[in-house]
Amino acid sequence: QLQQSGPGLVKPSQTLSLTCAISGDSVSNNSVAWNWIRQSPSRGLEWLGRTYYWSKWYNDYALSVKSRLTINPDTSKNQFSLQLSSVTPEDTAVYYCTRDLRGPWGQGTLVTVSS
């Protein structure tokens, strides 16, 4: 099970931060990747990036957000996080964390970028 937390409102130019707490699995599981995906009416579903452990930690990011996005695992709390910097209103979306391809998914967090 994945439980998301984080603010629903972020000001333009600030950093959007979300956390996904994992239960029933380990963020260090070397068989799965932990993803962030967002959904907006204008862009549909958009895969943002992932973190995974395979002898060491790896990250992959979508080109559209690569310069602004950081995904970090936190083994002490068994969770992973998303930080998206320099946000604009175009980053307004429902953000989801997911476990690999077959899930589960987090409950989703509507994040609005507005002053």
Next chain:
Amino acid sequence: DIQMTQSPSSLSASVGDRVTITCRASQGISNYLAWYQHKPGKVPKLLIYAASTLESGVPSRFSGSGSGTDFTLTISSLQPEDVATYYCQKCNSAPWTFGQGTKVEIK
């Protein structure tokens, strides 16, 4: 990066109709393709992975086919509860890009 293109972008069909959605990859991705159903206000639901494997609990009226660059999602008999937007997603190497979506409505 490999681009995923779905067609059509929307469709309207009658209950009981056979519905087909296509997804084309700009380069070959073998069978590393998934299909999702997304209803407003709900978490997206995985329907099919590995191009043609039905996820557990998904009705058998959904099926997937294809390999390489061309893929198809078929609903054999459209039901009212199938109104949703459907997305394909490549899942071989990163980025795991989605198609732009196909909105399915009842006529």
